[in-house]
Amino acid sequence: MKTIVLDAGHGGYDYGAVNGSQYEKDDNLKMARLVAAELERQGERVVMTRDSDVFIPLLQRSIISNDHNADMFVSFHRNAFTNPEANGVENYIQINSPPSFAQNAQNVLDEIDKVGVLHNRGVKSNNFSVLRNTRAPAMLLELGFISNARDNAEFDKNANAYAVAIAKGIMRSLGETYNPNAGGGSGGGSGRRDTAREIQRGLNETYGAGLAVDGLYGPATRRALVRAFQTELNELYGAGLVADGVFGAKTKAAARTVRRGARNNLVYILQALLFFKDYDIAVDGIFGAATETAVKAFQTSRNLAADGLAGPNTFAALFN
Numbered sequence: 340m341k342t343i344v345l346d347a348g349h350g351g352y353d354y355g356a357v358n359g360s361q362y363e364k365d366d367n368l369k370m371a372r373l374v375a376a377e378l379e380r381q382g383e384r385v386v387m388t389r390d391s392d393v394f395i396p397l398l399q400r401s402i403i404s405n406d407h408n409a410d411m412f413v414s415f416h417r418n419a420f421t422n423p424e425a426n427g428v429e430n431y432i433q434i435n436s437p438p439s440f441a442q443n444a445q446n447v448l449d450e451i452d453k454v455g456v457l458h459n460r461g462v463k464s465n466n467f468s469v470l471r472n473t474r475a476p477a478m479l480l481e482l483g484f485i486s487n488a489r490d491n492a493e494f495d496k497n498a499n500a501y502a503v504a505i506a507k508g509i510m511r512s513l514g515e516t517y518n519p520n521a522g523g524g525s526g527g528g529s530g531r532r533d534t535a536r537e538i539q540r541g542l543n544e545t546y547g548a549g550l551a552v553d554g555l556y557g558p559a560t561r562r563a564l565v566r567a568f569q570t571e572l573n574e575l576y577g578a579g580l581v582a583d584g585v586f587g588a589k590t591k592a593a594a595r596t597v598r599r600g601a602r603n604n605l606v607y608i609l610q611a612l613l614f615f616k617d618y619d620i621a622v623d624g625i626f627g628a629a630t631e632t633a634v635k636a637f638q639t640s641r642n643l644a645a646d647g648l649a650g651p652n653t654f655a656a657l658f659n
């Protein structure tokens with residue numbers, strides 16, 4: 340299993356190239372997500388620099404890759420030019436990269452070309468921040484011109500096939516074997532990772548957490564859960580907390596008791612916390628019997644009254 344960092348270019352207030360109501364940032368995220376799904380189906384580990392519509396500074400994208408010791412970094416973009424006739428696909432590597440980097444970029448481009456492109460513009464070199472500051476072998480793919488109507492039609496029509504092609508090219512470059520029938524039965528471990536990633540995606544989408552979707556429960560994910568908890572207490576109960584991601588005395592005092600039968604985002608956060616404490620429960624925002632059992636078991640493990648009611652003391656212990 341290799342670690343591949345997928346970098347959807349632009350995001351948030353940085354739209355990238357624009358053609359009417361079509362924004363490059365959206366196309367980039369769409370393609371990065373499709374490639375992530377295919378690589379994960381193949382059993383590879385994927386880290387996304389963003390998985391929602393948020394702005395991530397260029398240097399931060401490389402830092403995410405370097406922090407995860409990535410085996411490969413792929414940045415997704417779409418091209419634009421003043422002449423709307425300009426079209427085609429090109430793949431960039433950093434100038435003065437080792438020859439293997441050019442071969443990686445060629446592998447990806449070859450697979451995309453098999454699906455079909457209007458014009459294969461080849462592998463090119465440039466001096467781009469995300470390539471220059473990333474330690475892993477890196478490429479920056481310009482998947483057609485958003486300023487060209489025919490390229491946009493190709494992008495829409497071939498999106499899924501391009502994603503598979505890109506995954507194949509990445510895997511060939513990493514010496515991994517692509518298996519078209521992969522993903523039939525996922526082991527318990529990968530199932531848990533999928534749930535962990537879903538939680539991170541949910542935190543990004545609902546609360547703009549900007550987490551790397553790596554399925555790992557680290558300090559950033561914990562802080563994002565505290566911030567989500569504070570945000571919900573403010574919205575549901577007007578708690579007036581500063582949503583700073585720090586579980587302090589004020590947050591504990593503002594916590595409300597969540598009990599069986601409840602259905603809201605506080606339940607979702609409770610379940611996510613229990614899940615990350617290794618309780619095997621669905622994280623669906625519905626407080627049913629299984630959630631109650633998990634709350635009681637957790638309370639017992641922390642010498643709290645095992646009443647199945649998630650109140651301030653239980654949340655304090657869960658966030659600890």
Ligand SMILES: [Zn+2]
Nearest residue numbers: 348355416417
């Ligand atoms: Zn771009």
